[in-house]
Amino acid sequence: MSDGTRKKLSGAQNKKRRLERESENGKLKGSITKFLGVKCSNPNSLSSNAEPSPTLPEQLHIDDQQPSTSTKQEDILETNTNKGNVTEAVIAVDVDFSDPATWPNPLGHRLTEIIVSKGAIQITENFPLEETGRKFLTTQYMRTLANSEKVNRDWLVYSKKVNVVFCIFCKIFSLQSHKLMFGYSNLRHLSANLSRHENSMEHLKCVQKWYELKSHLIKKCTIDQVKQKHFEMEKERWRAIIKRMICIVQYLAGQNLAFRGDSQKLYHPNNGNFLKLIEMLAKFDSVILEHLNNIRTSKQLNQNMPHYLENTFQNEFISLLSKNVQREILNCLKIAIYYPIILDGTPDASHVEQLTFGIRFVHCSSQEVEIREQFLGFFQVTNTTGEGLFTFLTKQILPKFDTDLQDIMRGQGYDNGANMSGKRVGLQTQIRMLMPEQCLCLIQPTH
Structure with missing residues (x-):
């Protein structure tokens, strides 16, 4: 017999909760960049060799897609940041100090x-x-x-x-x-x-x-010296947490490993590589362990705090790192001056045409000279004709990377598709008409 108690939220309640969470996450967007811009006077103080003492919870909820009325200690974390107190350090990083x-x-x-x-x-x-x-x-x-x-x-x-x-x-x-x-x-x-x-x-x-x-x-002799000291400690603690998360993102991205799994709960099977590495790190690192315990405490007190474990913040970490990688590649490209472009397109699982854009250049260092091929990004295109790809290349891709087509591009690399390497209306023909004496067409039969 039913006792009249609803054990699962309705679809409308789930939708309302999701919208509130997305709204709060939007307010925190970009705060990581500003937070990392604050210099830390003593980064070595962030690490600790102390043995972790508190016991780990069995499960920490990172998403509330499957809400429950259970009040057990295992269900102690939701990613909702729509209520509760946010630490002063996090409030401070949401301000644009330059404006x-x-x-x-x-x-x-x-x-x-x-x-x-x-x-x-x-x-x-x-x-x-x-x-x-x-x-x-x-x-x-x-x-x-x-x-x-x-x-x-x-x-x-x-x-x-x-x-x-x-x-x-x-x-x-x-x-x-x-x-x-x-x-x-x-x-x-x-x-x-x-x-x-x-x-x-x-x-x-x-x-x-x-x-x-x-x-x-x-x-350090202001009236509220005690508050100032506490704030500095809180700031360094958040920097230490974010630093460890960025290291995890770098490892997963460098090894081409997936971030997320079927579940969004800590200490739960199949919750993805990112959360599994957080769990493993908490066994040996007191900073991450303290962070997870603080989340558990705030949940028990009904005072949710931001934790940067959600997939939206994982994507933000990835985006910040990718911009830095692109910046380094473009710096090398500016030193090399001349380069050919490499383009290839294919539809993805959702039948959207994805254009792969890469460059090839000679990199000279003090030790050696090497030829590098660097990938710069995927781009969605709607017009796959030679003229459409030429317009997309010259109006959107190259300006994004601050490169000049007529002055420094010296080659083209495509497959044997007619829209790419066609002699009459292909992309290579469009570029050669613009710069007939400068740009050599190099066809790469990759299919």
């Missing part, structure tokens, strides 16, 4: 200390052109003194989001309202206003407060 237009108001004491310790982040390129034909110039970051000496205006920051300039010293510490505190956009009178502002008494007071706080932070 004052995105800072919360009020900032709060913790974020103020982080911004002051980091200092002003001044961008130096890609300033948009206004309708009047004016744009912000990097020379306005500099101030010319009476003796012709030039010094940097370390208080001046340009916001790319709203195309205005801020005085971040006054934005944080000023008690009076003025244009540079909330953003100034009149580029015609910018130079005069900057000179007038930097000589004002209110700005000079804010400069004094900025450097006093910065000096106290360096000497």
Whole structure:
């Protein structure tokens, strides 16, 4: 007989829970990049040789696709981050410190200390052109003194989001309202206003407060020294956790191993290589073991915390590492200067045409000279004709990697497909018509 208790959530409830989780994960997207950008003063302090003492749970839920009304100790973790307290360190990394237009108001004491310790982040390129034909110039970051000496205006920051300039010293510490505190956009009178502002008494007071706080932070003698020390320890703990997860991602990607399995629960059969390596590492590493125990405790207290074990964060780790690999390949390519391209296309299981793009170049090092073939990515194409592939190559692929077709490409490598190597309408013909004397067509019969 049924006791009237529902043991499984309905489809609508599962959908609502999934949407809430995806919304919260979206808020955390990109936080890893900003978090890793914070330099750690003592990375060696992250590791510990202490023997792990707490007992490991039998199962930790990494996904709630199969919810249960069980309250057993084994079911202690869900990836929902839609409620509960998030640590101060994680809140801090969600702020774009380079753009004052995105800072919360009020900032709060913790974020103020982080911004002051980091200092002003001044961008130096890609300033948009206004309708009047004016744009912000990097020379306005500099101030010319009476003796012709030039010094940097370390208080001046340009916001790319709203195309205005801020005085971040006054934005944080000023008690009076003025244009540079909330953003100034009149580029015609910018130079005069900057000179007038930097000589004002209110700005000079804010400069004094900025450097006093910065000096106290360096000497670690602020009023809330205990909180500051706790925050530094929390920051180093999260860096240690993320560092270990990145090492796991590097290992799996380097060995061409799958990340996920049939289950999204820790200490559960067939939960994938990533979670299995987390389980193994927890047996020997106190940092990961403490992280899993903190998740268990937060779940028991109904205060869920972010843990970066979910598949969305695995994908973000992979994306960050792939961008670094691409950057290294392109740096080698710029040194080599000349290169041929290698293209091949095939439909995947979902019948979407996937175009493989690679390059071939000569890499010269102090020890040896070698010919390298490097893969740069898969691209989905809809038009597989020679003309369509030519347009896709010149308008989307090459600009993405900041390479110039006419100046440095010296070869082509394809299979025997008519749309690739055809003499009349093939891709190689389209390129040879654009640069007949420069580009040699090399046909590779791979099929």
